[in-house]
Amino acid sequence: QVQLQQSGPGLVKASQTLSLTCAISGETVSSNSATWNWVRQSPSRGLEWLGRTYYRSKWYNDYEVSVKSRITINADTSKNQFSLQLNSVTPEDTAVYYCARGGGSGWPFDPWGQGTLVTVSS
């Protein structure tokens, strides 16, 4: 049974970098069938997929177009975890951030991490 445990600061200053980590148990981050995703949720934007990383003989990343210039998602195989970095944040990036396991395109997200409320202060 896959479980995801998130960690990272809940407060970030505007213009700085938001960094979160998602530790995986029950599966390896380099699984050939899984993708590792970040999704955020805010009252104004609802649930918004941010991007994913996955391994298919090599590492791939896909990012949502609206954040593509500011986002990096990386995997750390030595710690079996993956991370989110979002640069140049503004108060509009204030949201609850979730990590989630997916499969290929078309697959659902299951399970999800517990969520981290990140507040961007101006």
Next chain:
Amino acid sequence: SYVLAQPPSVSVAPGKTARITCGGNNIGSKNVHWYQQKPGQAPVLVIYYDNDRPSGVPERFSGSNSGITATLTISRVEAGDEADYYCQVWDSSSDPVFGGGTKLTVL
């Protein structure tokens, strides 16, 4: 980008049937997934690929998808089913899209 439309709220009496819709252009040609989210918790998958249930999800939860509407049906509604429900598909550019969510109130 692809848009999914859900009613903001649905109310139902205990023991009755709740139907939550998710509208989208030709959504019947896509695979629809449904998530339940209770206050302060992460979303939980309750229906995937239109009408499959993950292990542990009661048989009272079912789904259908045809034409321009997908529907999550909850039979014999219980107080514990009160939550927000979200539909999700993958659009043509291979990005996931979520509906705006429906708050289910058990009267």
